[in-house]
Amino acid sequence: MxxxxxxxxxxxxxxxxxxxxxxxxxxxxxxxxxxxxxxxxxxxxxxxxxxxxxxxxxxxxxxxxxxxxxxxxxxxxxxxxxxxxxxxxxxxxxxxxxxxxxxxxxxxxxxxxxxxxxxxxxxxxDTAFHHTLPLAASTYAIDAELAARHDVRRYGFHGTSYRIVSERAAELLGRPLAELRMVVLHLGNGASAAAIDRGRSVDTSMGLTPLEGLVMGTRSGDLDPAIPLYLARHAGLDVDALDALLNRRSGLLGLARRSDMRDVVEAATGGDRAAGLALDVYLHRIRHYIGAYAAVLGGIDALVFTAGVGENSAPVRAGAVEGLSFLGIAVDAAANNAADDGARCISPADGPVAVLVVPTDEEWQIARETAAVTRR
Missing domain, CATH: 3.30.420.40 (ATPase, nucleotide binding domain)
Known part of the structure; x- marks a missing residue:
């Protein structure tokens, strides 16, 4: 119909x-x-x-x-x-x-x-899905009056992707979304993680802007907030130069001189030390967030990979879960490496945590929300 x-x-x-x-x-x-x-x-x-x-x-x-x-x-x-x-x-x-x-x-x-x-x-x-963040997750520990005056808080992004991917993950598992605790990893050139508790976003890695959180193609993600101050004082970088550095010349590009994950993995596999380090830093940050969000959720039922890198890079998926078997998170090598571009489960059949690959479709989600609003 x-x-x-x-x-x-x-x-x-x-x-x-x-x-x-x-x-x-x-x-x-x-x-x-x-x-x-x-x-x-x-x-x-x-x-x-x-x-x-x-x-x-x-x-x-x-x-x-x-x-x-x-x-x-x-x-x-x-x-x-x-x-x-x-x-x-x-x-x-x-x-x-x-x-x-x-x-x-x-x-x-x-x-x-x-x-x-x-x-x-x-x-x-993109920010709307994250309006359910509790104050403890959305509030930065700076002067409260200053923050309120300038709307400084965690907003989060990739919300249209998280909404449709979490729904599709529940369908794939044959379980109600309202009973699932998920960590979803939206890994593209821009990348973020979200803790989704029974369909509601309760934490997410991007913040006031899309710069915070995971290592990305050209963005730094998390860093000591004193680093820009240090570089301003000692390297002479002004606000515009710092903005360009952190948003356009950092991340994989800054570490490996490559911003495309396919190029980074290929170079790392070939022995390029800078690319190898970039991949290690990228995966370390992802594991950091998986563990943190498992704690925020009080347990995890599903770990979901989506977006360009998450859907297509088997080495990234395998590296992201390495060492997480204590949380019940692991991938089956054959399933992870299989040539498949659909929604699928890549964890062992008896694994306590489902590890899924779920293609995102932000355009369809935008269309769905548009239709819903215009029907009111």
Whole structure:
């Protein structure tokens, strides 16, 4: 049975990804990407031109709604919302919390609303899934008045991925989501971990921004907060240089001069010492979070890998669980190494903790939430 047709837009600073799909089944009618938006010679001067190009080539059923991925919803947006002028203004106000993400998303929203004025537009926020974080997990131990004045708290990200992946994991196990304690690892170029207690996020590794937590392709993840101060005083790095260092020149790139995990694993396997160290640091951080979140949850029923690295890198999955048998976490080597791109269990049949690989589908989740909001 077909459902609403939703046009999903994921607008980045220099690209616009899109998918036209059935919100009920996830069936895609069209998808693609326009890249090099705003770059000289690209022929796509801005996001409005990119969306015009997409719509001119779009072939499929009539649209019922447009769903927009927005990274940061702050404390205000705890669920998807129909976009109006007030919502646009709020997304713009939140730009300092996600300067690389919210401004292009807003540009895409405004361009799409102008091009498609006859259908509802919905904002789906990466942060919304984590609004259930308890205060003990979301509060930073800094001056409380200063934190409140500037909205400093843990927000978390990758929420649309966590929502659909946790639901799919429960389906794969044949158990109600409401009785499962999961640690989910969203491992892509950006990476995070979440402790999900019976469907609710109770802790997550990204914080005020997507910089905190796991080692990523170009982001440092966790580090001593005095390091930027030290580098400012002794290496002469200003705020912009520190931002570039931690977000664009750290992580795997900073350690191994490679940001793609496939290249890092290949180099490490070939004996490259820098790549080997980068992989060790990456896996050490993941194990750190698995153990911490098992403690937060008071036990763990399932460990779930998702996103590009989590779904496709058997060496990373094996390394991430190495030494965790005391928690009941292990992988079956044959199952882990099997050529399979679907949802699957890779732990031993008698393992007390299910280790799963569950492909994410953030576009479908955005479509589902968009359809739900517009039906109200």
């Amino acid at each position: 077909s459902g609403p047709t939703v046009f999903v837009l994921n607008t980045g600073s220099s690209s616009v990804k899109y998918r036209l799909l059935d919100a009920s089944t996830g069936e895609a009618h069209a998808d693609g990407i326009v890249e090099r938006v705003g770059e000289p010679g690209s022929g796509v001067p801005d996001h409005a031109a990119a969306i015009e190009r997409i719509l001119a080539d779009l072939d499929g059923p009539a649209l019922d709604a447009v769903g927009h991925r927005v990274v940061h919803g702050g404390a205000r947006f705890t669920e998807a919302v129909v976009i109006d002028a007030d919502v646009e203004a709020a997304i713009e106000e939140l730009a300092p919390l996600a300067p690389l993400h919210n401004p292009p998303a807003l540009a895409g929203i405004r361009a799409a609303r102008r091009a498609l004025p006859g259908v509802p537009h919905v904002a789906v926020f």
